[in-house]
Amino acid sequence: MNRLHVGVLGTGSALPERVLTNADLEKMVDTSDEWIVSRTGIRERRIADAQTASSDLSVEAARKAIIDAGISVEDIGLVICATVTPDYMFPATACLVQERLGIKKTGAFDLSAGCSGFLYGLACAVPMIQSGMAKYALVIGVDTLSKITDYTDRNTCVLFGDGAGAVVLGPVPEGRGFLGFDLGADGSGGEQLMMAAGGSRNPATQESVLNRQHTIAMNGKEVFKFAVRVMNTATEEVLRKVGLEKTDVDFLVPHQANIRIIDYARERLGLPEDKVVVNLDRYGNMSSASIPVALDEAHRMGKFKEGDLLLLVGFGAGLTWGAAALRW
Numbered sequence: 001m002n003r004l005h006v007g008v009l010g011t012g013s014a015l016p017e018r019v020l021t022n023a024d025l026e027k028m029v030d031t032s033d034e035w036i037v038s039r040t041g042i043r044e045r046r047i048a049d050a051q052t053a054s055s056d057l058s059v060e061a062a063r064k065a066i067i068d069a070g071i072s073v074e075d076i077g078l079v080i081c082a083t084v085t086p087d088y089m090f091p092a093t094a095c096l097v098q099e100r101l102g103i104k105k106t107g108a109f110d111l112s113a114g115c116s117g118f119l120y121g122l123a124c125a126v127p128m129i130q131s132g133m134a135k136y137a138l139v140i141g142v143d144t145l146s147k148i149t150d151y152t153d154r155n156t157c158v159l160f161g162d163g164a165g166a167v168v169l170g171p172v173p174e175g176r177g178f179l180g181f182d183l184g185a186d187g188s189g190g191e192q193l194m195m196a197a198g199g200s201r202n203p204a205t206q207e208s209v210l211n212r213q214h215t216i217a218m219n220g221k222e223v224f225k226f227a228v229r230v231m232n233t234a235t236e237e238v239l240r241k242v243g244l245e246k247t248d249v250d251f252l253v254p255h256q257a258n259i260r261i262i263d264y265a266r267e268r269l270g271l272p273e274d275k276v277v278v279n280l281d282r283y284g285n286m287s288s289a290s291i292p293v294a295l296d297e298a299h300r301m302g303k304f305k306e307g308d309l310l311l312l313v314g315f316g317a318g319l320t321w322g323a324a325a326l327r328w
């Protein structure tokens, strides 16, 4: 039996209006624009207001993706939302999005794979479509990390921003679409990047709030070393799986955490700067949303042409990593 080819039919993104600049952060913690730009490449990020939750940004991004795909909401047969900042512990944000969009009776679930979440979502949705479970799937990467960021901790608060990106996946002609994935995790690094309280291990207490255990705790140096390593091995592995070479790659769409991490990956692939999609200078690290927002912006700018080979690659809490080879 011939395998169904599944690709990206439409993209969309949503960003909060409020901009938090490095100059703003200089007034909040002991930091400087010079430090943030030279160590990370980030200049500003978007911050959701108190009324805006992850589902709100997801719905906006999803609507745009559905319009871009030229299908109607009734055609969607699966909703996957990759996030570490769901509206609630439960129900799943994907179910809230499904309801708000008026999508009926489809499977809808959240997945938690840190900043690799969007890649994990794609890797789940593609075989589900191939199995005939759904014709079209909505995969959303969303995070409102500002809601769980400690704005007195300069090690983390300069890095993160909020946003959502969405894609509609569906059948594409032979030779196009997703060629393969590489997913991985190393749970031994879980404590390097975590939110310690609010789950069943440390339920919320007055003490957990006072100890700031409901915000992101990160060992930046360890995550950095891990990221540089897996960005390299994951891209090599996915290329090996699909039988292609580094020289076949037209565009790299990496997770947007730190320009130094992106540059290492770019150099290892031998790509010039204009073949790498970068938006972290304007949005910071949006976790699960970084890759789909970058994909959406580049697509709308007309950067990709039919047949281009895109490599999507990311890493994050878990610790996890993921890479996808996509023939546009």
Ligand code: UT7
Residues within 6 Å of the ligand: 030, 031, 032, 035, 036, 039, 040, 115, 154, 155, 158, 193, 218, 220, 221, 223, 224, 227, 257, 258, 285, 287, 315, 316, 317
């Ligand atoms: O999506 C996954 C999420 N996480 C990541 O991707 C994070 C990966 N890690 C990184 O991007 C980098 O490790 C950071 C940007 C977080 C930090 O950069 P670094 O070059 O690894 O700096 P460092 O942690 O080694 O800190 C160097 C110095 C320290 O001071 P001392 O001990 O040398 O005196 C820090 O206290 O910089 C200090 N520092 C800051 N200074 C000004 C740390 N944060 C700041 C800050 N402003 N915001």
